[in-house]
Amino acid sequence: MTLASVGAVTTTLILVGLFLVLMLNLNQVAENVEEDVEIKVLIDLTAKETDINKLENEIRNIPQVSMLQFSSKEEELKQLIESMGEEGEAFELFEQDNPLNDAFIVKTEDPIDTFKVAEQIMKFDNVGEVVYAEDVIRKLFEFNQYARYVGLGFIIALVLTAAFLVSNTIKITIMARSKEIGIMKLVGATNSFIRWPFFIEGLLMGILGSILPIALILGGYYYLYENLQDRIQFPFVELLPYHPFAFQLSFLLLAIGAFIGVWGSVMSVRKFLKV
Amino acid sequence: MIEMKGVHKKYPNGVTALNGINVSIHKGEFVYVVGPSGAGKSTFIKLMYREEKPSKGSVVMNGVDLATLKERKVPYLRRNVGVVFQDFKLLPKLTVYENIAFALEVIEESPKKIRRKVMEVLDLVKLKNKARFLPNELSGGEQQRISIARAIVNRPGLVIADEPTGNLDPDTSWDIVRILEEINSRGTTVVMATHSKEIVNTLKKRVIAIESGRIVRDELRGEYGYES
Numbered sequence A: 001m002t003l004a005s006v007g008a009v010t011t012t013l014i015l016v017g018l019f020l021v022l023m024l025n026l027n028q029v030a031e032n033v034e035e036d037v038e039i040k041v042l043i044d045l046t047a048k049e050t051d052i053n054k055l056e057n058e059i060r061n062i063p064q065v066s067m068l069q070f071s072s073k074e075e076e077l078k079q080l081i082e083s084m085g086e087e088g089e090a091f092e093l094f095e096q097d098n099p100l101n102d103a104f105i106v107k108t109e110d111p112i113d114t115f116k117v118a119e120q121i122m123k124f125d126n127v128g129e130v131v132y133a134e135d136v137i138r139k140l141f142e143f144n145q146y147a148r149y150v151g152l153g154f155i156i157a158l159v160l161t162a163a164f165l166v167s168n169t170i171k172i173t174i175m176a177r178s179k180e181i182g183i184m185k186l187v188g189a190t191n192s193f194i195r196w197p198f199f200i201e202g203l204l205m206g207i208l209g210s211i212l213p214i215a216l217i218l219g220g221y222y223y224l225y226e227n228l229q230d231r232i233q234f235p236f237v238e239l240l241p242y243h244p245f246a247f248q249l250s251f252l253l254l255a256i257g258a259f260i261g262v263w264g265s266v267m268s269v270r271k272f273l274k275v
Numbered sequence B: 001m002i003e004m005k006g007v008h009k010k011y012p013n014g015v016t017a018l019n020g021i022n023v024s025i026h027k028g029e030f031v032y033v034v035g036p037s038g039a040g041k042s043t044f045i046k047l048m049y050r051e052e053k054p055s056k057g058s059v060v061m062n063g064v065d066l067a068t069l070k071e072r073k074v075p076y077l078r079r080n081v082g083v084v085f086q087d088f089k090l091l092p093k094l095t096v097y098e099n100i101a102f103a104l105e106v107i108e109e110s111p112k113k114i115r116r117k118v119m120e121v122l123d124l125v126k127l128k129n130k131a132r133f134l135p136n137e138l139s140g141g142e143q144q145r146i147s148i149a150r151a152i153v154n155r156p157g158l159v160i161a162d163e164p165t166g167n168l169d170p171d172t173s174w175d176i177v178r179i180l181e182e183i184n185s186r187g188t189t190v191v192m193a194t195h196s197k198e199i200v201n202t203l204k205k206r207v208i209a210i211e212s213g214r215i216v217r218d219e220l221r222g223e224y225g226y227e228s
């Protein structure tokens, strides 16, 4: 029974650990992307100065907009040339007769609002085209959000189950010692005095249960980090550095393990000490 | 020391065990509680160490009403009340010495004092030579003496015993009663529920007779009053 409880804590923490490795790294990627998300509003070539001012005001009035910056077509071209490197030199020909549009660069307070804001801007007059983060990024956002909730629910369910098993184990110890506890109460032991051995028992089960998961995280993440970090070629994607991430995570698992154990013991002892 | 006023006790199952008890027990008294089985003697005794709470009325001990005493203060009440049962309630895996020391350990007495107090009380019950024995290596009378030793090791002001001689033969019973009398002569209040006509009628003390949850008789130097 004790083994089953420690096993439940171990299983829970391994799953929690795996989930957190995935989740936190995904979060990191999402954050990298989020910092870079902007909307480029290309202004119609026919727009006059007053039209542009009007458009600027309209965009500024959208509540979610946090930054608005004008970028002239000359600046746009310069950027384009720079971004193309060697090949960009060819575009220098256009400097005399710039085919690009003036543009507004817009950022939103929360990157999640990018799509809503972009759609709104699209409806304004004198807007030629609205360019913004692609579908992939949108999916990433959505997935990330969704995964957070599912994962959290999953973790809570696991922690509850493990705490329940621990509490059952402790209940058995309490039953076995019920005569002793009865006498303790009779001769005037305080509840906290009676409680602490069970509290320690729960804590110990939690800590024991976290040893294997921590070893797996420290070893496994090291292996993952060493082998994957340099091979990843996607933009924005990089693993959280082994140090301090693996250690922080280990510490967190230990804390969750201890919490499960202590909570399990509190649950089982509380009922028993009435009267 | 103890004052009960208008005490009623109705158990959750609907049984009314006490039905209007009014009584005062003073410091240093020795009191027998007698009456037929099911009369409410044990319930009466349980009120005194807050094992049960009255449904109505007050149980005041040394100025504190046990009916309204906070749960977390109950342990401190019990440190001033020693309880002895018919079935001894000793821990079978602990030695005689350890069983008595247990009562001091759980109230976090210092190890030095524990040793001294346990030896003192073992001397009083005349079982010093059996300190290392396990309970099941002792006779019933000896086990009860250990349980009394445990009850008094913390020097409580009140010792209550619920049929302490119920499982013992007459000779052994007398040993137990003499120890209780000895404790009483040193100033401790003793309340003892008993079915022993011989003891009550020989060692004359105050007798409280309970029938159907009421006190029907309360006499100093009283008689047992029932056919044994």
Ligand SMILES: Nc1ncnc2c1ncn2[C@@H]1O[C@H](COP(=O)(O)OP(=O)(O)O)[C@@H](O)[C@H]1O
Pocket: B011, B012, B013, B015, B016, B017, B035, B036, B037, B038, B039, B040, B041, B042, B043, B044
């Ligand atoms: N814990 C309890 N729950 C319900 N009824 C009880 C409980 N303890 C005692 N009683 C009932 O209360 C009455 C008095 O019991 P008790 O105080 O044990 O009497 P006595 O000790 O004089 O034999 C009895 O009818 C008994 O069945």
Ligand SMILES: [Mg+2]
Pocket: B041, B042, B043, B162
């Ligand atoms: Mg009884």
